Amino acid sequence: MSYVPRLKTKYKEEIRTALKEKFQYKSVMQVPKLQKIAINQGVGAATTDKKLIETAISELSTITGQQAVAAKSKKDISNFKLRKGMPVGVRVTLRDSQMYEFLDRLIAVALPRIRDFKGINDKGFDGHGNYTLGISEQIIFPEINIDKINKIMGMDITFVTSAKNDVEALELLKQFGLPFKNQTVNNG
Secondary structure (H helix, E strand, C coil): CCCCCHHHHHHHHHHHHHHHHHHCCCCHHHCCCEEEEEEEEECHHHHCCCHHHHHHHHHHHHHHCCCCEEEECCCCEHHHCECCCCEEEEEEEECHHHHHHHHHHHHHHHHHHCCCCCCECCCCECCCCCEEEEECCHHHCCCCCHHHCCCCCCEEEEEEECCCCHHHHHHHHHHHCCCECCCCCCCC
């Protein structure tokens, strides 16, 4: 039998049933699910130092277990010495098993390593059931060797769900185990 991530099994066996009962869905197909996790890292200094993009790609690939790609600028901006097509960041989109594996490591290992961690803010919802979490330093991930870091960079992690509103998405992410601070979210 092939390997199935722990959170994928938990979703199918526990989370789906709990959400179905809580929100009174008629079918399990109506229950919101996590569709993908998109991770973006802006590397603004890459306009002057080309090695920063390569470093960021290798770090993000190591963290996620999937090859990251460079995000290129869409237009020229002379104040930032930026030309169209220059790499300005890196991104990776995780789906299915790799998504659940990353989420598991984020919840169990990476988030507790943040200094003075008291939970994540629940203000990052967009009104359509998606949540974005900002992380200020990539060294919270154990895959990153701190001795080889030459620049500490942050990243944005976006959880894309099939939830129709923020309340359902918040409940889904709480069921997965994301440690939210306080539970106030507007029903958009």
